[in-house]
Amino acid sequence: MPRWIDTWLPGSGPAAPASAHPGERFGLPAEGISSVAGFGRRLAALTVDWLLGYGITALFLGAQVATAPFTVLAVWFLVTAVPVALFGASAGMTALGIRVASIGSEPVVGVPRAVLRTALIALVVPPLVRDADGRGWHDRAARTVVVRQR
Template sequence: MARWIESWLPGAAAEVGGPYPGDWLGLPASGVSSVAGLGRRVAALAIDWFLAYGIAAMLTALDDPNLGWSVLGIWYLLTAVPVAVFGASAGMTALGIRVASLDSSAVIGVPRALLRTAMIALVLPALARDEDGRGWHDRATRTVVVRSRA
């Protein structure tokens, strides 16, 4: 039996036979279309961030005091546009995950992708996760990050 504190901690192990991340959303427990783990999501974010940093370094001088803002702006575009159109950024595609809409839409569209990416840039909404592994940015845009391959 789990201790009482584990019942509300994000990422706490579920009891055997208990609900798993994505159970309330009707997603499978494992495999394609199951909720992507935090590790894959962070790794995809890091890939996208390094891509943005590389592009910003090519476009601006490395000693430019606005380099950080350039990286953030480029990352925002490299993330929001492909997620709106294809459902995944370059880092997400590399790691086999994508952003899925909770309604029947194939992709989440431009307004929700812009809001979702802006909330990720604020960091805190992405770290506060619910029992399904979704951050505030996913809850606000009615999305979930799922595995796109096994």
Template sequence: MARWIDSWLPGSSLGPSDAAVSGYPGEQFGLPRDGVGAAAGFWRRFAAIAIDWLLARLIALLFSSQEIYDGFTSPESPWTVLAVWFGLTVVSTAIFGATPGMTVLGIRAASIDSAAVIGVPRALLRTVLLALVVPPLVRDADGRGWHDRAARTIVVRTR
């Protein structure tokens, strides 16, 4: 039985190579080229995470006992924001398949194995890898980062 990481390795027989993947992102999953259901682009995904981070920052400030100015310069503030972002991302992705930022931009994380929802374990894995920053930047021909590949998801457009 092959390991799940084998599909990430170059030359692996389990996953399609970049040459084997045809013309557009998501085609191997049966997604359309454009419009609803198509694979979401990098910049839309980047903007969604920026919106989520800003929202987490605002929520962290609401629950902070410090003044607003001090909240932006407090040494523990980045960890508080990370914790709020992490919880917001895991819960909303597990239940709805999309974070607030993803919803605003019309995208969502869909399971590649036709599951109705992603669920908590896969959302947790996806968010942990997303928080590490590098996994989302290393993308395959379908635009899926390591976090999407590990969680067996693909981000698609909803409008």
């Protein structure tokens, strides 16, 4: 019988047997294209997206951007969620050569899961708590995995 914590988050069934590399249970290779992206690339892509959101907000607000952190957050949210929903990658992810892949047969992540994933990233903690496959709570909840494109 699974523990109660295994049931509240989609994709978090009973503990899977130890795998040789992250993403093995999803059929992903150990390295190269389509392998699980590392934390460093993911953090760098997030930083690029955040700076892009900050820059766009600064274009409209000028020097007042420092007093409008929620506006920057809203712009970052749009700059991240919309392209992930439509194309599977934000500008920062594309620059770093990674993308969000859906676990299952769906070709794209889609709007509801991209919005959920991005909202959980905004909470900061979910991306930091990762499983053996390198997926944070945000990826587990959205049933996604971040993979390398190049």
